[in-house]
Amino acid sequence: MNKIEGGKIPARQLTAMLALSRIAPFTILFPMITGMEVPQDAWIASLLGMLLSIPFALFVARLGLRFPDKTIIEYSERLLGRYLGKLVGLVLIWYLISVAATTTRAVGDAYTIAIMPETPILVFMVVMVFLAANAARCGLEVVGRLGEHSIWIVLFFLILMFILPFDEMRFKNLAPVLARGFRPVVEPMGTAFSFFSMHIIVLGMILPYLNKPKDAARYSVYAILISGLLMTWLAAVLVAVFGPTVSGLVMPAFSLSRLISIANFLERIEAITMGAWTLSAGINLALFLWASAVGLAQLFGVSRYQPFVYPLGALVVAFGILFYESNVDMQIFFEFRNIGVFSMAVTLGTTAVLYLAALMRGKPSPRMRR
Amino acid sequence: MPVKSMLKIVVLVLLIGITMTGCWNRREIETLGFVMAVGIDQAREGGKIQLTVHVAKPFAVGGGADGKGTMEEKPFWVVSSTGYTVFEAVRNFLSQSPRRLFWGHNRFILIGEEFARKGVQDVLDTFVRDGEPRQRAWVVVAKGARASDLLQAEFELERMPSQAAMGIIQGSRTGLSTIGKSMLIDFIQKLEGEGIDPIATRAEIVPRPQKFDIRGELKREKIGASARITGAAVFKDDKLVGWLNKPETRGFNWVMGKVRSGIIVIKKPGEEDRFIGLEILRAKGGFKPEIKDGRVSVTVRVEAEANVGDIQGFLDPLKSPGVWASMERRMATVIRNEVMAAVAKAQELDSDIFGFGAELNRRNPKKWAELKDRWDEEFPHVDVQVEVKAKLRRSGLVIRSTRIKR
Numbered sequence: 001m002n003k004i005e006g007g008k009i010p011a012r013q014l015t016a017m018l019a020l021s022r023i024a025p026f027t028i029l030f031p032m033i034t035g036m037e038v039p040q041d042a043w044i045a046s047l048l049g050m051l052l053s054i055p056f057a058l059f060v061a062r063l064g065l066r067f068p069d070k071t072i073i074e075y076s077e078r079l080l081g082r083y084l085g086k087l088v089g090l091v092l093i094w095y096l097i098s099v100a101a102t103t104t105r106a107v108g109d110a111y112t113i114a115i116m117p118e119t120p121i122l123v124f125m126v127v128m129v130f131l132a133a134n135a136a137r138c139g140l141e142v143v144g145r146l147g148e149h150s151i152w153i154v155l156f157f158l159i160l161m162f163i164l165p166f167d168e169m170r171f172k173n174l175a176p177v178l179a180r181g182f183r184p185v186v187e188p189m190g191t192a193f194s195f196f197s198m199h200i201i202v203l204g205m206i207l208p209y210l211n212k213p214k215d216a217a218r219y220s221v222y223a224i225l226i227s228g229l230l231m232t233w234l235a236a237v238l239v240a241v242f243g244p245t246v247s248g249l250v251m252p253a254f255s256l257s258r259l260i261s262i263a264n265f266l267e268r269i270e271a272i273t274m275g276a277w278t279l280s281a282g283i284n285l286a287l288f289l290w291a292s293a294v295g296l297a298q299l300f301g302v303s304r305y306q307p308f309v310y311p312l313g314a315l316v317v318a319f320g321i322l323f324y325e326s327n328v329d330m331q332i333f334f335e336f337r338n339i340g341v342f343s344m345a346v347t348l349g350t351t352a353v354l355y356l357a358a359l360m361r362g363k364p365s366p367r368m369r370r
Numbered sequence: 371m372p373v374k375s376m377l378k379i380v381v382l383v384l385l386i387g388i389t390m391t392g393c394w395n396r397r398e399i400e401t402l403g404f405v406m407a408v409g410i411d412q413a414r415e416g417g418k419i420q421l422t423v424h425v426a427k428p429f430a431v432g433g434g435a436d437g438k439g440t441m442e443e444k445p446f447w448v449v450s451s452t453g454y455t456v457f458e459a460v461r462n463f464l465s466q467s468p469r470r471l472f473w474g475h476n477r478f479i480l481i482g483e484e485f486a487r488k489g490v491q492d493v494l495d496t497f498v499r500d501g502e503p504r505q506r507a508w509v510v511v512a513k514g515a516r517a518s519d520l521l522q523a524e525f526e527l528e529r530m531p532s533q534a535a536m537g538i539i540q541g542s543r544t545g546l547s548t549i550g551k552s553m554l555i556d557f558i559q560k561l562e563g564e565g566i567d568p569i570a571t572r573a574e575i576v577p578r579p580q581k582f583d584i585r586g587e588l589k590r591e592k593i594g595a596s597a598r599i600t601g602a603a604v605f606k607d608d609k610l611v612g613w614l615n616k617p618e619t620r621g622f623n624w625v626m627g628k629v630r631s632g633i634i635v636i637k638k639p640g641e642e643d644r645f646i647g648l649e650i651l652r653a654k655g656g657f658k659p660e661i662k663d664g665r666v667s668v669t670v671r672v673e674a675e676a677n678v679g680d681i682q683g684f685l686d687p688l689k690s691p692g693v694w695a696s697m698e699r700r701m702a703t704v705i706r707n708e709v710m711a712a713v714a715k716a717q718e719l720d721s722d723i724f725g726f727g728a729e730l731n732r733r734n735p736k737k738w739a740e741l742k743d744r745w746d747e748e749f750p751h752v753d754v755q756v757e758v759k760a761k762l763r764r765s766g767l768v769i770r771s772t773r774i775k776r
Contacts, residue, residue: 114501168555175732179739243559259505259555268474 004297004305005140005290011215013144014206016151018223021199021284023154024103026231027253027277028110031334032191033235037184039247040174042235045185049192050228054221056193056348057200061217063355064207068214072204072354073295079357086299088350092201093295095346097312099198100288101319102330104129107281108320109327114254114270125317128278132285133313136293137306140209143286150279157276158230161253162237164260164269169240187336192231194336194343196224199284201347205291250327253277289313403469404428406446406532407478409517410493412485413452419493421459422450422518424532425471445529448521457496473502477532479554480510480573482517486603486610491561494608497554505555508539509570511603511610520575523597531597538599539571547629547650548616550602561608564742565727569622572601572613604721612719614712621712624672624705625724627655634676636700639693644682648701651675651763659730659752661737667753668726670713672705677764686770694762702760709756717750726752 033042067075077085108121207216257273297305324330403425413420425447453459497503512520525534542549550569560568576596602614623629638644653674687694731738
């Protein structure tokens with residue numbers, strides 16, 4: 001293994017980074033619940049999406065463990081040959097960049113919609129990406145430690161935010177459960193799953209840099225459980241507070257925190273949500289920038305990944321601006337038929353192809369069978 | 371190397387310059403006018419909406435008490451503006467107000483009756499879409515008046531009308547239970563919810579007599595009109611269709627379990643021209659809709675506890691056994707009558723303010739799916755049964771009234 005990235009991280013940092021990456025989208029926008037036909041079943045969709053993504057994480061970990069010292073970019077080249085392998089690698093890197101771009105744009109939009117409508121969105125995006133890129137340049141160990149520390153802050157903020165509006169919660173809003181059966185739940189579930197899968201796929205990049213690669217499966221499942229249960233809880237709380245109007249909200253978690261008012265004293269603590277989403281989106285961006293830069297370096301056989309980070313960051317900002325005309329545009333992209341299909345095609349498609357190839361080639365270990 | 375590190379420092383300093391100076395949207399408090407209440411009416415020019423706002427005058431709020439002589443100045447400013455949409459009208463205030471209006475503290479969205487009857491959906495949008503207004507503002511309908519006129523009302527004891535109105539609302543909510551609570555967030559939810567229609571709080575203008583009637587005012591004729599905030603406005607979808615008076619509103623609150631306190635007046639057993647006042651201590655309420663042979667029936671259950679507050683004439687429960695129980699029965703009857711009055715009014719107006727349909731949906735979504743398209747026809751014929759458990763808990767410090775020796 002070449003020393004493009006020299007660091008090694010403990011598996012709990014993997015949990016922190018993956019969980020934070022997944023927390024970012026639903027504390028900012030909650031793409032699944034907006035526009036949902038029967039929003040009171042959102043928590044079911046979220047729970048099922050989480051459960052579905054556990055096998056996928058196990059699958060990605062299993063694939064990775066066949067090459068415990070190689071990233072997904074490296075072994076795809078090994079498995080599929082030079083050209084096809086590089087193509088798959090490029091697709092994955094493109095995917096990581098586009099996810100990072102979407103996150104960046106979502107954060108920028110959130111800031112401009114919620115608090116500073118006249119500030120150019122570029123300000124938020126550039127600052128955000130610049131900071132994340134610096135973290136990414138410092139290596140996985142730094143991002144990992146950042147994640148490990150931030151997750152407690154984010155969890156504290158979120159749990160506070162999910163409990164404090166208790167005054168407004170009417171849990172009878174959750175009934176009737178599955179009033180129109182499972183059909184309206186399927187697509188949101190797919191959306192939730194596709195968001196999980198886009199963060200799980202990074203596992204393919206991190207796995208070789210774990211202290212004990214064998215832990216990858218277990219600890220990524222922890223990440224899924226942490227973020228998935230939080231998301232389910234948030235979905236239930238949102239419906240309890242907003243009833244049917246929740247599917248019309250652009251940033252439900254933000255709207256939720258706007259309602260908090262304890263004894264006319266603890267009020268206007270939207271900053272808490274913004275803190276949570278900024279931190280988690282920052283870690284998400286740093287991780288994805290790191291992963292795509294390392295991937296590119298490996299793809300082109302460059303010995304250092306750092307030179308790729310800033311240019312990739314610039315690309316992320318540019319794509320973030322170019323991909324979406326407006327936040328309505330972005331919400332349309334978050335519908336299942338767009339993001340679900342795109343995401344699943346890339347994540348499920350590439351890993352399935354690689355796994356099939358690995359099966360056909362057999363295990364590349366010293367004691368090769370066959 | 372030194373050059374490189376110098377460069378780094380320069381870049382850092384520049385970055386600090388960019389990030390620490392604040393932001394495009396910074397607003398200083400001295401440049402803002404705080405909106406305390408907003409009224410919405412149809413403008414006299416065709417098709418336009420008229421907004422009237424109460425803007426707080428901070429420099430006039432604090433002054434009076436320490437005798438700096440600003441008592442003369444009212445601590446608020448009432449100003450109107452028009453526009454085709456609410457948002458436009460809000461922006462149009464800029465041509466009259468030297469300070470930009472800030473909506474984060476707005477507590478009341480007051481809607482004129484005439485406007486409310488035509489539907490309020492078009493005007494509420496910006497209050498949920500924009501980031502500044504809070505969702506906890508009260509939705510109030512001005513009965514028989516334009517919102518702009520009602521906003522001229524002033525109150526005693528509090529110089530800021532919105533503060534005063536808040537006090538009245540809190541008082542009637544906890545002490546009388548004769549007010550329909552409706553915040554913007556609830557209103558919107560009920561608009562969107564199936565099988566439930568929204569209510570709003572009702573407010574009326576009370577003209578003040580301009581005669582020699584001082585009533586503790588420091589300066590006479592300062593207050594031209596005051597306002598009474600009681601009852602509820604009943605909406606069908608987003609259109610105002612009618613009103614609940616005080617007993618009906620309390621009936622509504624019984625059903626919704628929102629009665630906190632209040633006085634129940636019953637006729638005195640055995641002496642029907644005298645009254646007994648009972649103070650409600652705590653109450654629980656709820657309802658359960660059922661479908662029997664294709665007909666919807668609703669059972670309302672109310673449990674209430676009360677204390678004896680006052681008794682006219684003489685009564686000694688120790689000497690006249692059964693009178694306590696008979697008082698409890700009369701209390702139950704009063705509660706039942708209030709509930710039935712509220713139900714009858716809602717059915718007359720064909721507005722499911724209780725959410726019978728919504729509850730039916732929660733309990734039996736399949737039946738609701740068949741029913742919901744004709745719920746408008748069904749609701750007025752829903753059979754409502756009221757079960758009241760009324761308990762008189764305490765008699766106060768005396769067990770019998772003062773006995774007048776003759």
